[in-house]
Amino acid sequence: MGEAKRREEMGLPPREKKKEKRTSKNQLNKILNKYPYSPFILGFSLLTILIIDLVNYYK
Numbered sequence: 001m002g003e004a005k006r007r008e009e010m011g012l013p014p015r016e017k018k019k020e021k022r023t024s025k026n027q028l029n030k031i032l033n034k035y036p037y038s039p040f041i042l043g044f045s046l047l048t049i050l051i052i053d054l055v056n057y058y059k
Helices: 003-010 024-034 038-057
Strands: none
């Protein structure tokens, strides 16, 4: 006997399907776990670009 028939005989409502909630936080954690050094690389590259831009501004 299937679960649906058993639940119907017992007077219970059909079972609700569980929905997986995907948030951007989970995606960010997944990316950071895959590439752990990416924030450092991004930060240092941004810092070098800003320093080069500052040097060129004061020339």
